[in-house]
Amino acid sequence: MFIFRKKEIVIEPTKFYEGILIKKPASECKLKDGYPVVTIEGDSGRIVNFYSSMWRPDKTRWLDVKLDNSSYKHVKEENVFLMFIQLKSIKKVFPLSHSCYKYLKIDDIFKKFQVRITNRGYAIFHDNIKDDRDYIAKLRRSRYGASFINMLEQSNFKIIKK
Secondary structure: OOOOOOOOOOOOOOOEEEEEEEEEEHHHOOOOOOOEEEEOOOOEEEEEEEEOOOOOOOOOOEEEEEEOOOOEEEEEHHHEEEEEEEEOOOOEEEEEOHHHHHHOOHHHOOOEEEEEEOOOOOEEEOHHHHHHOHHHHHHHOOOOHHHHHHHHHHOOOOOOOO
16 A cells, blocks of 8 residues: 655745735635735734624625724725735745735735745745835834825835934
C-alpha cells in the first residue's frame, strides 16, 4: 500500500517575500469584533458592532467601525474590505497584519510589497516600507486625514520628507 502526501511549504518568519496586496469584500470573509477593515473611502479601523435585521436575515448587514482617529463610522458590509497579501511564489494568500493597515493608501491595491510572514500566519510589511510611509500613519490620526491623502493623490501632489 502506498501513501502519498502533498509537499508542505515551509515559511520562514525571518525571510522576506514579495507579495501583491489584494482586497476582499467583508461579505466574503468571516468577520468578528476587532477585525481591521478598510472602508470604500479609504478609512481604516476596527469592527465594533454588527447590525442585521431579525426578520430578513438575507438583507445586508451594517457595521460600526471605530476608525484610527477614534471616531465611529456606520457602513454597509458591502462597503468594507479586508486586506490580504498574495504570494505568487508559493501560491498562498495571507491576511495583512492589524498594525500595517495604517500605512495603506487607496491606490496600493495590486502593488508589490516586501513582507514577512509571522508564526501566526499574518503578513507584515518590511521596516523600510513602514519608515517611508510614516507620514501616512500620522495624517490618518486626524479626523479627515484619509480623505486629505486621497485628495492629494488625485491631484497628483506628492509629500516630500525632509
